Amino acid sequence: MKQASCGVDFGTSNSSIALAQGGQVRLVPVEQDSVTIPSAIFFLKKETLVGRAAVQRFLQREDGRFMRSLKRVLGTPLMNTGTLVNGRSMTFATIIGTFLAHLKARADAETGHPVEEVVMGRPVHFVDGNPAADAQAEKELRQIAESVGFRHISFQFEPIAAAFAHEQRVSGEKLALVVDLGGGTSDFTVIRLSAANAAKADRSSDILANTGVRIGGNDFDKNLSLAEVMPELGYRSTYGDKRIEVPLRPFHDLSEWSKVNFLYTLKTISQTRQMWYQSHDKIRFGRLLKVLEQESGHVLLAATEDAKIALTEDESYPIPLNFLEEGLTIPAGRSHFEDAIREDVAQITASATACLLQAGVSAADIELVILTGGSTEVPLIQSEFRKLFPGAAIADENKLSSVGLGLAYDSHNKFGR
Template sequence: MNASCGIDFGTSNSSVALATPEGIRLAPVEGTYVTIPSALFFHAKDNIPTYGREAVAMFFARRPGRFMRSLKRVLGTSLMKQGTMVNGKVMKFEKIITPFLKNLKDKADAASGLDLQHVVMGRPVHFVDNDPDADSRAQAELKAMAEAVGFRYVDFQFEPIAAAFAHEVNLAGEKLALVADLGGGTSDFTVIRLSNAYVKKTDRTGDILANTGVRIGGNDFDKDLSLSLILPELGYRSTYGEKHLEVPLKPYHDLAEWSKVNFLYTTKTVAQTRQLLYQSHDKKRFGRLLTVLEQETGHALLASAEETKIALTSAATYQAPFEFIESGFFIDVSRQLFEEAIRTEIEKIAQAATQCIHDAGVGAEAIELVILTGGSTEVPRVQAEFRRLFPNAALADENKLSSVGLGLAYDSRNKFG
């Protein structure tokens, strides 16, 4: 058989799984870890990138350089062509994403002892909502980068279908399943018939009843948490001047998105914020915004929001530390307030899941298994919503961060083996 692999290039985390004569297995991609944060740190001295946890550590150690995350969200957008400043030089995003994919291929090659030529890349149902041209462009961009790192045969599979394939090997008998793949950038759904008797079928078209997706994920939860509960403590929606005008909101919205934070660190933005501080009616809170911009700690702010979200999966309340802004600065956040902040996003996710069932031509009661994958399914409110929507179904949520990669490897074996 042809040895092949599946690559799950995720908004937040990535993984690679191998399909070799010895079987299907995850490849270590950072030390002994089988997942790697989709993050890069370009060192200021030479613009050479570091990846994953090491990149995150470099950034928080305040090493000189440029930190980047959530790059998948740039695919298919105008930003791909525009590029961004990296240590004083304009760099196209293909030159940023390609080295990250090359690092994944190198790890897969090392784990297999081969120069792998065949890959199935995971993709969301929609890279970009309601824009088929941008969606096609995103896949073409990802394919070109996969070929640039040395893959000769590149195919794609929807991420929720891949997650289904990973769970299927453990099933006895046929089940009608809904796969909910909630990642950092997208939420994707598939209704599919699963059985361990189908594992080696090369054509699964007849088993897949419907796919839907919406561009909402864990990063949006982080953004809602930031805007609702954290950024007001940095002057969000405060006022300034004799006319009591609201301060500009764009810097706050950019501070709440991984892919936009770096665009704030300009002389112009800092100067405008400093000027507004003189006229601010809440100098203490608005002054914290200026501190973040001057010290370029927006990513640390986002990381704290993400840590708060994660803490609230198991705790009812959390005291979020922001001492990198101001000594003794903490914000008390409750799970109840967080759930209120993300309520609209949860409703949109539920609508997309319901649409998938409708498109499949089945009722919610017919779903026997709900497969939850992706880190965002850890959020208790998300799990509660799927239990409400599908009361007759069993919930499976093991291997949340690696099931897509494993499923892509199963798919690559069927397609290339």
């Protein structure tokens, strides 16, 4: 069987792996028949699960340690401190490696031999405004890739990879803007696409600019949570004789996938319980205490994410919180959601505009806008980019798999598989 190379899209929310073999590129089924997998891992006492299986078993309230949004830990001090997993210390390199090893094992099984050549996707900026942390994040991801068996490792910006995937269907030459909105970052590339150049190993002359900002779908979850859910858990309520506002940090951490687990400490729960005794809103603040005691923060955030997804189609959605109180629902409206994320969307569109400026082109010059990543389905995002580029064609198919495919096309050009 012919040797193969691959592209790995390790995403904040979802991941994929695609093979380049004998000049053909294909996505690998990574969880049953699905070619994408949630970037989630669940350490139970006697087994470790990834993807949908991890999410399903966690939501069944089995004992263990559940994690999502691991990509956001790269380049941060948490990579060095690690975390407790079922009573024992574990580094995030080991945790991320466990997830990536699953992807590689599926690719190895598909080809019948170890796949050692890989193009890893990466955001334009792992960490905003910190080149040293950004370089460290790539170094850490390289070391993790090596630890699971990859020997020849290259990196490519995720929006460029998405462009390579769409280029396979481009006729003639087009000036394109790639809008890649993932769970943790929003990245942009201005690139010249053409079928004639698709097989070139070096595309640097076609790539006019790259920009990015560390804002994505997880931030939309957080802002929706703070706007609609956390007030029903006592957010900004008061306690004590002096009517002091309760600390805001637990609510913010409870609204962010990568920080939820760090709230389940005896100190945090004890402090919250003491404030509850003095709370002026015992019912709502008591819900916060219950979430911490039950360690059900991820269940709460999953309900918020479901609401975000539902609001892409519906104007309103009742968020069910039966696990806290029988019959408890929180009404969420699209207009409130859009108000909550408006500042984030402004930063996202500002980064896209900066990409045009860096490329030396105007919005009118863009012939094709490629939307990729699940967050591009948010109606406010759709309307803003259609407003910015009224004369451009919009391509938004394969939102969750185009980066993985494009990375595999890049691996074919780089490694000759």
